[in-house]
Amino acid sequence: GDSVTQTEGPVTLSEGTSLTVNCSYETKQYPTLFWYVQYPGEGPQLLFKVPKANEKGSSRGFEATYNKEATSFHLQKASVQESDSAVYYCALSAPSSSGSWQLIFGSGTQLTVMP
Amino acid sequence: DAGVTQTPRHEVAEKGQTIILKCEPVSGHNDLFWYRQTKIQGLELLSYFRSKSLMEDGGAFKDRFKAEMLNSSFSTLKIQPTEPKDSAVYLCASSLRGSQNTLYFGAGTRLSVL
Numbered sequence: 272g273d274s275v276t277q278t279e280g281p282v283t284l285s286e287g288t289s290l291t292v293n294c295s296y297e298t299k300q301y302p303t304l305f306w307y308v309q310y311p312g313e314g315p316q317l318l319f320k321v322p323k324a325n326e327k328g329s330s331r332g333f334e335a336t337y338n339k340e341a342t343s344f345h346l347q348k349a350s351v352q353e354s355d356s357a358v359y360y361c362a363l364s365a366p367s368s369s370g371s372w373q374l375i376f377g378s379g380t381q382l383t384v385m386p
Numbered sequence: 387d388a389g390v391t392q393t394p395r396h397e398v399a400e401k402g403q404t405i406i407l408k409c410e411p412v413s414g415h416n417d418l419f420w421y422r423q424t425k426i427q428g429l430e431l432l433s434y435f436r437s438k439s440l441m442e443d444g445g446a447f448k449d450r451f452k453a454e455m456l457n458s459s460f461s462t463l464k465i466q467p468t469e470p471k472d473s474a475v476y477l478c479a480s481s482l483r484g485s486q487n488t489l490y491f492g493a494g495t496r497l498s499v500l
Contacts, residue, residue, distance in 0.1 A: 303487060305488070307489075312493065313491075313493050313494075314390070314477050314479070314491030314492050314493050314494050315429075315477075315489075315491050316490075316491065317488055317489070317490075320488060360429070364487035367441075367442065369441050369442055371434065371436055371441040371442070372487055373431070373434070373442070374419075374487060374489060376428060376429045377428075378428045379428055379429075
């Protein structure tokens with residue numbers, strides 16, 4: 272079945288360093304890929320999405336490229352800030368067995384950025 | 387536009403009680419989802435409605451969990467009877483058909499079952 276695997280957390284970085292959160296996916300469909308971010312006490316919110324292979328998505332200094340050949344969608348940021356501390360979820364949307372669709376989330380990666 | 391509204395934000399229940407969580411989706415959204423979130427299991431789908439029709443009922447959650455869409459702008463999730471293992475954050479999300487399946491989440495209800 273469809274699945275998403277991402278970097279096991281927690282990840283702790285110092286402000287100003289670079290971030291990579293790995294995300295790999297499995298599906299026989301042509302999914303849209305997403306990164307969501309969840310701050311404490313809030314629900315997940317969309318960071319960005321990429322519906323087409325070989326395209327890049329970005330927001331707030333974060334970016335990821337939809338690599339269909341490698342089935343990857345790694346999240347990167349060149350210089351993290353303390354305010355980036357949150358949980359990051361990789362996800363894909365794909366048709367479900369009921370004929371509708373489903374959003375499949377990875378397990379989440381907790382990022383803590385130290386000042 | 388108002389986002390997804392969930393009430394209450396926190397709920398404490400005794401084992402065996404019935405609790406009802408509420409959700410108001412973004413106005414005009416067609417799809418509504420209930421998820422359970424725990425540190426160990428992450429995000430687990432409980433129910434999915436499309437235009438008020440139940441599309442997914444979350445398999446393993448069928449016996450004590452029941453979600454309903456009373457109208458296009460209001461949904462409830464009933465847990466009956468509650469057990470301590472139900473302690474988690476319950477998230478409601480909505481989506482507009484044709485939006486490439488982008489979900490908008492509420493802030494969640496944190497349930498503690500004693």
